[in-house]
Amino acid sequence: xxxxxxxxxxxxxxxxxxxxxxxxxxxxxxxxxxxxxxxxxxxxxxxxxxxxxxxxxxxxxxxxxxxxxxxxxxxxxxxxxxxxxxxxxxxxxxxxxxxxxxxxxxxxxxxxxxxxxxxxxxxxxxxxxxxxxxxxxxxxxxxxxxxxxxxxxxxxxxxxxxxxxxxxxxxxxxxxxxxxxxxxxxxxxxxxxxxxxxxxxxxxxxxxxxxxxxxxxxxxxxxxxxxxxxxxxxxxxxxxxxxxxxxxxxxxxxxxxxxxxxxxxxxxxxxxxxxxxxxxxxxxxxxxxxxxxxxxxxxxxxxxxxxxxxxxxxxxxxxxxxxxxxxxxxxxxxxxxxxxxxxxxxxxxxxxxxxxxxxxxxxxxxxxxxxxxxxxxxxxxxxxxxxxxxxxxxxxxxxxxxxxxxxxxxxxxxxxxxxxxxxxxxxxxxxxxxxxxxxxxxxxxxxxxxxxxxxxxxxxxxxxxxxxxxxxxxxxxxxxxxxxxxxxxxxxxxxxxxxxxxxxxxxxx
Numbered sequence: 001x002x003x004x005x006x007x008x009x010x011x012x013x014x015x016x017x018x019x020x021x022x023x024x025x026x027x028x029x030x031x032x033x034x035x036x037x038x039x040x041x042x043x044x045x046x047x048x049x050x051x052x053x054x055x056x057x058x059x060x061x062x063x064x065x066x067x068x069x070x071x072x073x074x075x076x077x078x079x080x081x082x083x084x085x086x087x088x089x090x091x092x093x094x095x096x097x098x099x100x101x102x103x104x105x106x107x108x109x110x111x112x113x114x115x116x117x118x119x120x121x122x123x124x125x126x127x128x129x130x131x132x133x134x135x136x137x138x139x140x141x142x143x144x145x146x147x148x149x150x151x152x153x154x155x156x157x158x159x160x161x162x163x164x165x166x167x168x169x170x171x172x173x174x175x176x177x178x179x180x181x182x183x184x185x186x187x188x189x190x191x192x193x194x195x196x197x198x199x200x201x202x203x204x205x206x207x208x209x210x211x212x213x214x215x216x217x218x219x220x221x222x223x224x225x226x227x228x229x230x231x232x233x234x235x236x237x238x239x240x241x242x243x244x245x246x247x248x249x250x251x252x253x254x255x256x257x258x259x260x261x262x263x264x265x266x267x268x269x270x271x272x273x274x275x276x277x278x279x280x281x282x283x284x285x286x287x288x289x290x291x292x293x294x295x296x297x298x299x300x301x302x303x304x305x306x307x308x309x310x311x312x313x314x315x316x317x318x319x320x321x322x323x324x325x326x327x328x329x330x331x332x333x334x335x336x337x338x339x340x341x342x343x344x345x346x347x348x349x350x351x352x353x354x355x356x357x358x359x360x361x362x363x364x365x366x367x368x369x370x371x372x373x374x375x376x377x378x379x380x381x382x383x384x385x386x387x388x389x390x391x392x393x394x395x396x397x398x399x400x401x402x403x404x405x406x407x408x409x410x411x412x413x414x415x416x417x418x419x420x421x422x423x424x425x426x427x428x429x430x431x432x433x434x435x436x437x438x439x440x441x442x443x444x445x446x447x448x449x450x451x452x453x454x455x456x457x458x459x460x461x462x463x464x465x466x467x468x469x470x471x472x473x474x475x476x477x478x479x480x481x482x483x484x485x486x487x488x489x490x491x492x493x494x495x496x497x498x499x500x501x502x503x504x505x506x507x508x509x
Contacts, residue, residue, distance in 0.1 A: 022086055022102045024056040030080040030088035033250065039145040040066070040074040043092060044109075045193050051085055058105060064089075066109040068098050073145060142240055142286035144253055148192045149224035151251055152176075153244050154278060157185030162243035162278040165215065165223045166288055166326070172220035173212040174199060175326065176278035177293055178476045181211065183347035183394070184340055189213075191223055192251065202336040208264060208324050209293055209476045212331065226280060228326060229287035233258045233266050241270045241292050243279025258289075265322045266290050272321045281323040290323030334473065342473050344394035346480055349467050351391040352402055353487050356456060356463075359409050360494060363452055365504055380406035401459065408455055416448040449504060457495045464488035 031046050044064040051062035068074065076095045080088045089107050093100040101108045152163035152174055161180035166173055174189060174197060181187070189197040199213035215223075233239075237258040245252040256270030268281060272292045279292040297319050355376055362373035372390075379389045380403050393399035468485045472478040 024054075024058040025051065025086035025089065025102075025107075026084050028054040028056060028059070028085040030083040030085045032081055034079040034081065035077060035250065038075060038077070038251070039148055040076050040092070040096060041145070042148060042192055043076060043078065047085060047089060047092070047107075049194055054085075061105055063106040064109070065106050068096055068109050068111060073143070075144065142282055142284060144242060144251070146286045147224065147226060147242060147280070147282065148251065150226045150280070151192050151242055152197065152223075153188075153190040153192075153249060153251075154180050155186070155188040155190070156181060156183070158183050160244055160249065160275055162276055162292070163189065164242075164278070164280040164288070165220070165225050166212075166280075167225045167227050168212065168326075172215045172223075172225045174215060175210065175212050175280075175291060177291065177324075178204060178209045178211050178474060179480075180278050181340065182343045182480075184343070187336075193222075195222055197223075201333060202339065203331045203333050204339060204474050204476075205327065206330045206332055207475045208327065208330070210291060210324060210326065226282075227287050229283050229285075229289050233261050233283075233289045235259070235261060237289075238284050239268055239270060239289060240282050240284075241268070241272055241276060241279050242282070243272075243276040243292060245273055246275045248275065263325075264327075265293075265324055267320055267322050268292075270321065288326065290325045292321075293324040294322050296320045296322070339473060341394075342477055345470065346477065346484070348393050348395050348398040349463065349481075349484050351393060352398055352463060353484060353491065355391060355402055356405065356460065357487075357491055359406070360456060360491060360498075363409070363413065363456075363504065364494075364498060377406060377410045381410050405456065405459055409452060412448050412452050412455075416445060416452065419445045419448060450499075453495055453498060457492065460488055460492045460495065464492065 028051060031050055033046075035043055044066060048062060048064045051059040074096060076092065078088075078092055078095055080091075083091065089100055093109055096109060098109050098111050101110060147164075150165045152165065154161040154163050154176060159180070159182075161176060163174050163176035163180070166175045168175075189199070191197060197215060197219050199219075200216050201214040202211065203213070204211050235258055239256055239258055241254040241256070242251050243254075244250070245254070254270040254272060254276070256268050258266055259269055260267035266281070266289060270281075270292075272279065272295070276292045277294075280288045281290040281292055283289055358369050358372045358376055361369035375390060379387050391399075391402075393402075464485055467481050467488065470481065472481060
């Protein structure tokens with residue numbers, strides 16, 4: 001149910017208007033968000049903070065006082081896009097089945113008739129209901145209101161992920177994945193209530209994609225601290241995952257079951273996606289079983305591969321979702337800046353390899369890469385700050401290496417193309433190049449082509465050795481470096497197998 005319907009509901013609600021506070025609220029834009037099955041108390045907190053931070057004098061100490069019965073368990077769905085704060089408050093009152101009065105800088109939510117109102121029943125289009133009692137429903141999964149204050153939204157400027165606060169050895173830690181911090185341009189750790197956390201220390205797990213950041217006693221007192229589940233997870237055990245699905249900056253609820261259990265990982269069928277990385281995988285009591293971490297995608301086989309028939313139609317032929325279990329040991333304290341610097345090396349290496357791959361394909365006359373290559377050549381052959389470069393590097397030396405490579409490639413490629421254009425080769429002479437390359441003295445065109453190839457080849461070999469030989473801080477980083485080493489190897493093989501310039505000359509004649 002979207003904005004129009006909620007405004008109609010608001011008009012039908014019983015309201016008491018309160019002069020200046022109400023007028024001020026009408027001048028303030030509501031949070032531009034859509035809340036789906038979110039605890040009402042969180043929505044109230046969001047509106048309260050928006051009012052206080054609006055700059056309106058009458059709202060400097062604005063409070064939301066909810067006197068509705070069942071308030072702690074109440075969950076609502078509401079879309080506040082394009083609403084002012086007054087309309088948003090009235091809409092929430094209507095959805096909660098009550099009315100609102102404005103008195104002395106406060107919004108007071110009351111039952112419609114001033115008496116004790118029953119907890120709202122589910123509404124078909126917009127669920128507004130107190131969850132069923134877990135004592136009556138043995139298999140019920142923990143509710144959002146039980147854990148919402150333990151959830152953390154992670155924003156690094158290059159991506160968004162999830163985290164949560166957990167008791168480990170009597171201390172409160174923010175737990176998440178290492179990969180959530182890869183290449184971070186900034187780190188903002190927001191609680192569900194909108195507060196910023198400022199951890200006092202940083203630790204990584206040496207052999208798993210996990211980090212934990214210890215919280216100060218002040219921060220720990222402002223959030224809920226979850227507990228680890230005792231014992232091993234069980235197959236078919238009910239679970240629920242709360243986190244920042246798809247980086248949407250709203251918490252979502254994903255229910256499922258445990259499909260598989262291992263010493264380090266568990267497999268689940270909850271629909272975790274990008275952004276859920278770092279979310280807690282909870283059992284029915286709200287204890288933490290694992291950290292939602294990665295997805296493996298469906299297997300691909302050639303048509304004649306017998307394994308294709310073996311896996312066809314099974315769940316192993318589709319995407320599989322995993323959580324990483326939290327170990328007692330294997331944690332190592334580190335300086336966060338040093339950790340981030342290593343992630344920057346991985347990001348920069350990836351960018352360098354991607355850019356070089358584009359140049360190699362363009363050099364080999366692959367039309368699919370022509371637009372990207374021309375953008376790359378234009379961006380890195382000028383010193384103007386107005387030209388936006390396709391890659392952002394953290395290390396100046398890596399960016400300088402790419403700039404030198406691009407400049408060298410551009411100069412030689414332009415000269416090579418011009419020289420080919422001046423050639424008047426017969427089919428026989430072209431065939432001789434194909435057959436006799438390297439056996440006779442080479443022409444200017446062949447010399448230029450070879451120089452382009454060998455300059456890229458030497459840089460690829462240096463890059464591959466640099467990634468492979470680097471002393472990565474964690475096993476996760478070492479694992480993340482392996483595909484880059486392989487990518488460099490593929491580019492090296494491509495360059496080595498492209499020694500003969502016949503096809504490149506032929507394409508440009």
